[in-house]
Amino acid sequence: MNIVNILEEIEKVDGEIYERLNPRRSAMKDFYNMGKKVALAAMPLALGSMFTKAYGQSTPTAVANVLKFALTLEYLEYHFYNHSLLAAPGLLTAGTPAHGAITTIRDHELAHVNLLRGALGEAAAGPALAYTDFDFTAKGTFPTVYSDYKTFLAVAQAFEDTGVRAYKGQATELKGNPVLTIALQIHSVEARHASHIRQMRAAPAGGGVSIKPWISLGAGGGANDSGVPQVDPVYKGEDLDVQAGVTITGIATGVNKAVAVESFDEPLSKEDVLAIAGLFIK
Amino acid sequence: MKNLQEQEKQELLPVERSIFTAPLQRRSFLQYAGAGAAAVALVAAGCKKDRGNEPMVPGGVTLNFKDDFGVLNYAYALEQLEAAFYIQVASNLPSGFSPVEKQYFQDIQYHEIAHREFFKKALGSAAIGSLEVDFSSINFTDRTSVLGAAMAFEDLGVGAYNGAGVRLTTDAYLVAAGKIVSVEARHAAYVRDLISNGSFASSPQVNDKGLDMALTPDVVLAAAGKYIKTKITVTNL
Numbered sequence: 001m002n003i004v005n006i007l008e009e010i011e012k013v014d015g016e017i018y019e020r021l022n023p024r025r026s027a028m029k030d031f032y033n034m035g036k037k038v039a040l041a042a043m044p045l046a047l048g049s050m051f052t053k054a055y056g057q058s059t060p061t062a063v064a065n066v067l068k069f070a071l072t073l074e075y076l077e078y079h080f081y082n083h084s085l086l087a088a089p090g091l092l093t094a095g096t097p098a099h100g101a102i103t104t105i106r107d108h109e110l111a112h113v114n115l116l117r118g119a120l121g122e123a124a125a126g127p128a129l130a131y132t133d134f135d136f137t138a139k140g141t142f143p144t145v146y147s148d149y150k151t152f153l154a155v156a157q158a159f160e161d162t163g164v165r166a167y168k169g170q171a172t173e174l175k176g177n178p179v180l181t182i183a184l185q186i187h188s189v190e191a192r193h194a195s196h197i198r199q200m201r202a203a204p205a206g207g208g209v210s211i212k213p214w215i216s217l218g219a220g221g222g223a224n225d226s227g228v229p230q231v232d233p234v235y236k237g238e239d240l241d242v243q244a245g246v247t248i249t250g251i252a253t254g255v256n257k258a259v260a261v262e263s264f265d266e267p268l269s270k271e272d273v274l275a276i277a278g279l280f281i282k
Numbered sequence: 283m284k285n286l287q288e289q290e291k292q293e294l295l296p297v298e299r300s301i302f303t304a305p306l307q308r309r310s311f312l313q314y315a316g317a318g319a320a321a322v323a324l325v326a327a328g329c330k331k332d333r334g335n336e337p338m339v340p341g342g343v344t345l346n347f348k349d350d351f352g353v354l355n356y357a358y359a360l361e362q363l364e365a366a367f368y369i370q371v372a373s374n375l376p377s378g379f380s381p382v383e384k385q386y387f388q389d390i391q392y393h394e395i396a397h398r399e400f401f402k403k404a405l406g407s408a409a410i411g412s413l414e415v416d417f418s419s420i421n422f423t424d425r426t427s428v429l430g431a432a433m434a435f436e437d438l439g440v441g442a443y444n445g446a447g448v449r450l451t452t453d454a455y456l457v458a459a460g461k462i463v464s465v466e467a468r469h470a471a472y473v474r475d476l477i478s479n480g481s482f483a484s485s486p487q488v489n490d491k492g493l494d495m496a497l498t499p500d501v502v503l504a505a506a507g508k509y510i511k512t513k514i515t516v517t518n519l
Contacts, residue, residue: 100480108483111492168460172453184444184463185493189483191467192494196482199475212386213472214393214465243461244404244454251399254392262389263396264461265468 063179066170067120069270070183073166074112075129076277077159081106083131088146098149098200102156105193112186119179138279141230150207153200158231160194161215162276165234165268191265215265217258233276238266342513343410347499351408352518353449356499357459358401359413360442363509364435365394366415371428378425383476390432390469397462404458414511429477434505436470437487439463441495442502467494 081102084091092099117125136145136155144151167187174180195213200206209227215238218225224235241249241260248260255263345359346352368391375384402409421427443463450456471482488494499519507514 097480101482104480104483108488108492111490115491115493164464168457168464171447171456171460175453175456176448176451178448180448181444181496182493184447184460185496187460188440188444188463188467188494189488189492191464192471192483192488195468195471196475196480199472212389214389214468243400244458246400246403248396248400251403252392252395255396255399259389259392259396263393263400263465264458265464266461267457 062173063177064120064124066173066183067116067179068124068126069170069273070167070186071113071116071120071125072129072281073163073273073277074109074116076134076280077163078106078109078113079129079131079134080136080156080159080280081109083136084146084152088152091146091149091152098205101196101200105156105196108189108193112189115182115186119182133282134280135282136280138230141279149205150201150209153197153206154226154228154231157194157197157201157211157226158228158234158276160190160197161226162234162268162273163190164194164265166270166273168265169267169269169273171267212262214262216262221257233272236268236272240264240266342515343413344515344517345410345499345503346517347449348518350450350452350455351405353446353459354401354405354455355408355410356446356502357443357462358398358405358409359510359514360439360502360506361394361398361401362413363415363506364439365391365398366413367417367420367431367435367509368394370417370422371432374422376423376425376428386472393465393469400458404455411512413514415509416511417509419508429473432473433470433477436466436473437495438497438502438505439466440470441497442499444494444496445498445502 084102085099085106092102117128137143138155142151142155145155146152164187167183167190170183171180174183198211198213201209202211211225211227215235216225217223217239218235219227221239222235223237223239224232225238226235239261241247241257241264243264248255248263249257251260343355343359345356347356368387372388372391375387379387417431420431440463443459443466447456447459447463450459470487474481474484474487483494499516503514503516
């Protein structure tokens with residue numbers, strides 16, 4: 001086992017190897033130290049991931065761009081929920097399951113904001129976005145968003161399903177990078193939120209909306225299953241039933257088009273997500 | 283050890299030539315290392331590790347994590363497990379399930395079947411065989427036991443996909459895994475809410491940083507092991 005020799009050999013052809021592995025050259029000491037601690041069997045994995053980190057597709061700029069994009073969405077979600085808890089009288093009653101669930105979700109969104117700011121660094125993260133930077137009526141499309149519980153939940157569902165699609169759409173930008181794991185860990189939490197908000201809408205108090213925890217086919221076989229035509233862009237392409245070249249409909253008994261659509265959530269491009277978010281940003 | 287070194291040197295000759303000999307352009311090295319293969323080869327060269335053939339276990343399956351096929355087979359194994367569980371659940375639900383809950387458990391069953399068949403088709407001849415399951419620890423006539431097992435499977439599935447994503451090198455497979463994991467998370471949240479409303483993203487499954495679990499394959503397979511009879515051999519993890 002002679003990692004140090006390997007690195008020195010690489011340095012002959014790639015003078016910047018140490019910088020590439022870690023911008024701080026001194027941090028290479030961490031790696032040497034790790035080598036002493038990590039069991040021999042684990043070293044190939046550690047080294048493999050180190051190289052992926054150094055030479056993987058993701059550039060620091062690409063990663064930062066993804067994080068910045070995610071940060072905007074997390075601010076959007078955080079302020080949306082935070083305002084509902086602090087400044088929307090009569091919308092959510094303290095002590096109710098609804099209030100508890102929205103508090104849980106708000107706290108996660110704030111944690112995501114803080115995590116992303118930390119990952120970016122304060123300089124790159126830029127100034128914090130405030131509630132006043134947003135218009136959650138979407139310029140009058142949802143005028144009762146903070147007074148009508150059903151409308152509030154409908155918008156919440158749109159945000160959560162968009163969030164899931166947004167993170168998924170950035171996965172390939174982070175391929176092989178440790179940041180991908182963090183993004184995936186946020187992504188599945190957004191999906192948990194979406195599932196719960198959908199259940200809140202299905203409950204009598206939420207309007208008894210005919211909606212499942214997972215994204216299904218909409219009325220008439222359309223992509224938007226939310227029952228809210230104003231959010232069609234949020235569900236664009238969700239009716240796809242061919243995955244990596246494999247047609248899912250009919251792949252087994254009982255797997256009809258609706259099941260095929262429900263089984264796979266679709267990504268959304270950054271442009272599409274920003275167009276949706278833009279409706280709510282002043 | 284010397285002999286092995288010599289052997290490996292011969293095997294690795296093309297790689298070494300392309301990396302370490304002048305006049306190598308840095309660009310070409312970057313391409314090489316970016317492909318990941320060089321990293322693996324270098325490890326072999328540096329470690330001087332024995333590289334004997336993995337012993338085949340009769341009747342067992344091998345998950346070889348050297349490439350995307352290994353990761354996809356790992357997902358295929360988990361989807362086989364989930365599908366088998368829900369098929370058994372949905373065929374004879376315990377008492378106490380409402381009509382909507384029955385519908386949703388049937389939905390989940392078909393989702394898992396769709397995932398299983400997707401991986402089987404996508405992997406083609408590289409797919410592992412069918413796993414034999416052991417659900418003797420689950421009481422299928424008891425709602426609490428069924429929901430508890432469903433939650434364990436869904437949370438484990440989410441953690442498994444979250445942890446495996448970084449191993450995938452092919453865009454299409456990474457995206458497909460992403461498309462599946464959020465559906466598993468929707469299942470997990472739904473089942474958790476059935477057990478206790480509002481626990482859709484409770485700690486410790488979701489930590490105080492708002493992050494879901496990301497589990498390594500060894501942890502996942504150890505947890506899944508009690509439900510799988512088939513011997514699973516893991517290599518190149």
